Amino acid sequence: MVSAVDIVGLFIILGVNSVVAALLTRFFRVQLNTQWGPIVYSVLLTPLVLVILVLVMGGAGLGPNLGSAATVLGLTVLVPLALGMSFDYFWQPSPDEVEVPDNL
Template sequence: MADASRSTVINQTGTRRRERGHGRTRYPFGFRQGKVDRSLSTPMVSVISLVLLGVVLVIHTLIAAVMTRFFRIRLKTQWGSVIYALLLIPLVLGVTTLVFFGVLGISGGLTLGTPSLLGLAIGMPLALGFTIDVLYIPSPDEYELPETR
């Protein structure tokens, strides 16, 4: 006969085993007597949150590309445009990130940490915008500008 002080436990692989304990069945993953404990589950991200995140990324990439182009056209030195691109563009993207995710609150359901959000909303658009401007748009030297009076 089986010992009365042992109980059946389902381990993480889904197999049953006998364990000494309080004489009750222990359920893994937040299940208790067939019911799911909702406090252990994370909320799902809605489709609209992902679409709005994509819109923010496109807007940030456009801002980074246009600002990089502006600095390349206006500044006479090569390193001046790089320094301004690495200092001013992240500042502008940081402010717009605070507006989109803080004031407007479009991050519903997204559980991004600070480093992930900074990398996703500032780092990636900065790299994409700079790459688009440098590789895919002709150099400012190829354009003829009208003479100033």
């Protein structure tokens, strides 16, 4: 039986992974000046970071036992990756539209 603490732990994992996916997607969009570079890097490198975060947070006791590795990867990696990337691409302005001061 899943307890309320396990559900809260799962939501913490989902929230942290979604934020990390959005930040990494924004980082790749700002740093790479190619058309496909940010998408390729976001799809290939971000899941690796999310898997490491899941292993660390799951090892710390957060989240319930989801049963299979496919369920864990689907729920804690693919869903936050989709949420983070969609947040950055659809709700954040393009890096070209943001005004940055000249003197840093």
